[in-house]
Amino acid sequence: MTTATAVLGGGCFWCTEAVFLELDGVLGVKSGYAGGTVVNPTYEQVCTGRTGHSEVIRITYDPAVISYADLLRVFFATHDPTTLNRQGNDVGTQYRSSIFPETEEQTRIAREVMAEIEGRGIWGRPLVTTIEPLTVFYPAETYHDDYYARNPNAGYCRVIVAPKVAKVRKEFTDRLRRKTA
Template structure:
């Protein structure tokens, strides 16, 4: 990580959804799907899906803070998933799908707390926000087949029913924040 980039680690359901959205966001330089927040070293997708490793499916987003603030990145995050459902997003159920922000500094933690208050006060979501904020201790990249999943599998059933609507909502809501290459 160079001095001109920062990293955010976020979980809000299936990492395929988050990766597809953040790859389109202006200021984002890379997105890596993976696992964090658990107690098993180097877990596999199958292990994480069991719900017994403590890990969440997350994305690690590298971004240029001169072009995209951490707070704005979090505002997008809170728009593209439901932060009021504990351990689930839609039909994806289990602790691996929880809403979580994993921070790497006190500054990130304070910003995350402020954005959660802002989102709660704006009553964007009808329920109480259950997103947890934890320090990032370790990030494990997901297996290769999970990288760029939506881009490589746009016609799969899951991508059509779950990922594509989230990407469409993001593109409509944040049309002014899209990379030039995003459609």
């Protein structure tokens, strides 16, 4: 099997991780940081908004099952790509809507999908999503891994993450992971 990776920032990585783990063809999701100036930043450093990093996820996927373009369509449907440096109550550059292509092909596809989303007028406002070259991905601390799965009853998870997961389950039923018996 051939695998590929996609690095995306759609606000808090607890939300985006939970969303993409629902999809068929997604083999794994790792929270992390990209696009900043501090080497090996910590969550506490990134939360200050002064490192320049975006909270991101690195999705490992099977391109024979789900395409990069379809990952981006889910990405644009499950966060607000029209608010600069903000997702809901989370404010700061670390919460910016960002795509970190690893290849020229990913850059081209990102631009095409953004044009498609804007052309359809889905959000009613211009997208502010940045396309930034991926220079390095720093994995987040392990306590962020599977955060929603481990904390489904936490307030943030119930109020913020669960509706995003529900939206994916409703709008992308043809892309959901097949449940095994």
